[in-house]
Amino acid sequence: MLSIVHTVSPSIITLLIFACYSEVHGTSIKSLDMPHIVRNGTGPVDLICIYEIDKDDNGLVIKWFHEAYQIYQWIPPMLPQDIGIIKDFAEYPAENLKNPYSHSIIRLKTITIDMTGEYMCTISTFQYEASASAKMIVYVPESDMTVRTYPFNKTHVNLTCAVTGAQPRPSLRLYVEGIERNESSESSIDWHKDDPRVSLDVIIEDMLDPTVIECEMLIPDTEYKRRERIVYYPSSNRSNATDNIAFETNNFFVI
Structure with a gap:
């Protein structure tokens, strides 16, 4: 007796399985x-x-x-x-x-x-x-954003950026004349749902000339950002830090 063997290629088997699966899972x-x-x-x-x-x-x-x-x-x-x-x-x-x-x-x-x-x-x-x-x-956009400077000691100054109200929690960066400064930096968080606050402090050597200081705020996973700028004027008498600052703004955000 003669026997006949039929060979089915793997590609045809795969096609048949896919067709059955597609029909069953319509x-x-x-x-x-x-x-x-x-x-x-x-x-x-x-x-x-x-x-x-x-x-x-x-x-x-x-x-x-x-x-x-x-x-x-x-x-x-x-x-x-x-x-x-x-x-x-x-x-x-x-x-x-x-x-x-x-x-x-x-x-x-x-x-x-x-x-x-x-x-x-x-x-x-x-x-x-x-x-x-x-x-x-x-x-949620910020309700307030400030950049300030305070004397740290006779040779260094403290730069502070504080943001209130923004959610989710934003990230902050401080720039001096366009260069990011993060040495001796410290972040603090006062996170209450109704009035969250985030701040960044950076201690740098005091400047001899008027200096542009900027803070950039970014809300993670979004395109929302804002910048706040001040011009710092050094002074030999720094008992009152606000006497040495001229405030400017350079705010922008992308939605």
Whole structure:
């Protein structure tokens, strides 16, 4: 008796496996569209979860989470329910409610600092579940920023930059005539949620000529920054540090 052996190439096997996997896992999240950086107090802002539901799936449930805490649930045809940080801030566009099997839109009327963090959208049916996550940073501009100088001893002067109100916690840099100075530096933090304060002190040798001193503040993971400038005038009598300073500003920020 003759025997016939059929050989199937690895590429065909891989293709068949991929085809089966794609068909079985037809329910998936296509994208999670939301801003990465938002200024506190602005709005409205849309959080959009776009997904695809397999035609044979049923029992759809859409949930949103913020830092692992559930903030939203939608079981069509019932209306969405929101809790936690978005309670009383969320609304739902009519086009969203008309088509629950393609996307979920949370429209936040006003952004608050509590809304910063990681968001996750999950969709589940009786058959499958999928999820996607993205991070949104909510920042607060400073309420006050000052640069000052104080005598440290007979040969050195203390440069101080202090920022109040900025969130998340900003980083500070001090420059003397455009050159960053960080020798003998010390940072201090008085971090209260309602009125946070960060300062940077640098001790340098006293200057003989009028000198431009700048402080740069940057809020991490954002493009927001600001600079404050003073002109320091040395004096043989430094009992009052403010007598030796001419204040200027060179403030700018990118949003």
